[in-house]
Amino acid sequence: MGWFDDDDDDETEDVKTKPVDTAIDSEEDPLDAYMLSLQPEPKNASSVNDRLDLVNEEEATDHWEAVSKNYLESSERTTLYQQSNEGRVARDSLNTKFTKARENVFALEPSKKPPRDPTQSVSLLANWTKNSSTGKSWRDEYHVKLRQIHTRQENPCLYDPVRLFEELRETLPENLLASILQQFTQPTPVQSQSLPYLLSGDDLLVTASTGVGKTVAFLIPALVCLAHQQPLASDETGPLVLIIAPTRELATQIQRVAKSLSPNTKSRAIIGGIGKYLLRQELKKTGGVELVVATPGRLLDVVSDTKGLSLDRVVFTVLDEADKLLQMGFEAQVRQILSNVRGQICMFSATFSRRMEQVAQEWLLPSAVRIEVGRTGQSTQHVVQHCMILPDEAAKEAFVLELLPTLVQVGRTLIFVATKDGCEALARQLSKGNVAVDTLHGDKHQTNRNSALRAFTKDEIRVLVATDVASRGLDIPHVATVVQFDPAKNLDAHVHRVGRAGRLSEEEQATGTCYTLLTPKDSNIAGVICASWEREGRPVPADLKALSQNGRRINPPIQQTKASRQAGLGWKKDDVAPPLKRSRWS
Incomplete structure (x- = not known):
């Protein structure tokens, strides 16, 4: 039986079979009936298609949920055997530190630390x-724009921006400041306004357009906060x-930038494709890790492993692409991770809806500040x-070729x-053109x-065909063109895809071009793009506007007529339905 079966018997004991349902034919083998009951129920295709995280499998969330589901199913059904001592010992030897929690997920054991206290935040920025x-x-x-995230009122404490990195000479460690000045001339707007708040110990929610330096905006205060902490003890693994x-790609990129800013910091990217054993060996050699990007x-x-990492000493937490x-x-x-950290928390992204902001409020202190650079989204x-309006998929392929x-x-x-599958199929077609x-x-594989x-970044290849796994956060220099062969599912995904071009580099602000290929079936996303361009002041072509008018519309609420108010008395010739009023959906 599995590790998590609660009732296993010794092999020498008699087998206790599950009672057979009376509806089952007496000639049917009870074991066959039991095995049939173990077969998973077919998934609802529509629910999977609506899951943005499962469409492209940006991270192995399906694996995590499958483990949780299998454990819950095994604990709920009646087993054939009672648990043996050997099975109980084997299960306990896993030492996973996970307990059955609400909403059918695994959760870390609740931390014994007290809740976050706003008065414990230490300001590293004086006067x-x-x-x-x-x-x-x-x-x-x-x-x-600045405001308090919980009250949505203007923040009463408006820190002035950092116009030059030299202004932070008294706050930043000398080696960190020297590294910054070697790579950057002056802070970008998002860095200028974020640094004073983060260095003052405030929780922060920051939104700014793609490619404007958000990674450096949270790495600098993270490294400063790290410099003021006691070193890891010999029996501590960090972070x-x-x-x-x-x-995974974004986590690796952030860790690489952190290493360039502070080469002496023990940093590590914890991503899929790296075994626990290798990580244990590395932690044993290095004596722990101070900064983790995961x-x-x-x-x-990794945290579930008794010889892995611990969240007990985390003092600064960042959610990139929050x-x-x-x-x-x-x-x-x-939720499991944030429930076990007690330090400063900040969140960064280029897009952040009102609903997501309400979710974020659960983890941010009442004094948290929202910073918006430009228009969010x-x-x-x-x-x-x-936007290129083409008749069908074959025309899209011919256009790209x-x-x-x-x-x-x-x-x-x-x-x-x-x-x-479409990614591989299109790549095969494009390869026929000697590109x-x-x-x-x-x-x-990772x-x-x-x-x-790496080949695309080093210019060994000029064309990379990707799913949305490459749409968020990746800072690939000198991407001149983005082609959306298949349009994005929503405006947020569209914004992040477009942002892979026009990145800010050490030398200058680059520019780029994006081609979005649409067919008549893409009228809904055409309407979203059309409305976005109008808000941004971009010219909207007539063919895009015409296609958007064929998109989905929400019908206005039906007004009651005189006949309907007469409770089934029938319609008379002199009854005239009142005109429909314009609703908020019109």
Whole structure:
């Protein structure tokens, strides 16, 4: 039987069979009936299709949920055997530290630490200017808005922005400041406004467009906070700083940037594809790890190991691409993690809906601040967008094949498709045109994913066909063109895809182009793009507007007529239905 079966008997004892249902034919073998009952029920296809995290399998959340489901099913049904001592010992030897929790998920055992106390936040920034007129003018110039996240009122403490990194000379360690000045000339708007709050110990929720330096905005205060902590003891594995990302590639990228800013910091990326044994050996050699960048599922796997990591000393937690992490596919795992950390928490993303903000409020202190740089959910202004209306899928493929030689001459091209099979199929077609092409999606082994991304970054290949696993956070330099072969599922995904071009580099702000290929069946997303372009002040082509008018419409509420008010007395010729009033959906 399985590890988690509660009732197993010794092999020498008599077998206790489950009573056979009377509805089953007497000639049917009870064992066959039992085995049939163990077969999983077919999944609802519509529910899977609505799960954004499962469509492209950006992280192994399906594995985590499957483990939880199998455990719950095995504990609920009646087993054939009673539990033996050997089975109980084997189960206990796992030492997973997981307990059965609400909502049919596994949870870490609740931390014995007291709840987060706002008075325990330590400010590392002394005598910083607040509420000045120059700071207000700067925020007006760069369209920066600040407010308290819980009350939605203007924040009474308005820290002035950091205009030069040298202004933080008294706060930043010398080696960190020197590393920053070697790589950057001055802070970007999101960095300028975020740094004072994070260095003051405040919880923060930050939204800014793609490619504007959000990673550095949270890494600098994380490294400063790390420098003020007591070193790890010999029996501690860490970490002190925890950064959570939704994809393996993004986690690896963040860890690489952290290493470039502070080479002496013991940092590690905890992602799928890396075995627990190798991690144990590495922790044993290095004496623990101070900064961890991890995907949620793999982090829980490692924390569950008695020789793995511990969240007891985490003092600074970051959720990068926080809106994705708080969605259904990751929310249960992130909830377990945040329930066991007691330090400062900050969240960053380019998109953040009102509903996601309400979810985030559960984990942020009442004094938490929301910083919006520009308009939340708006595509970057450094990318020129085009929507091509084509008759069918074959026309889309012909369009890309014809345009690709020209795009390759301009620079690197990133092509997004909806499915993993479609990713491989399109790559095979493009390879026939004597163009070096590789793919990136969830079905590829982690080594192959790293190899494809490395070749694309080093310009060894000019075309990368990918699913949405590459749409969030990846900072690939010199991506000149983004092609959405299959349109995004929603506006947030569209914004993140477009943001792979037009990235901010050390030399300059790059520009790019995005082509979104639409067919007549894509009228719904056409309406979303059309409305977004109108809000951003982009010109809307007539064919895009015409296609958007064929999209889904929500019918206005039906008004009662005189006949319906007469409780079935019938319709008379002189009864005239009142005109429908315009509703909020019109």
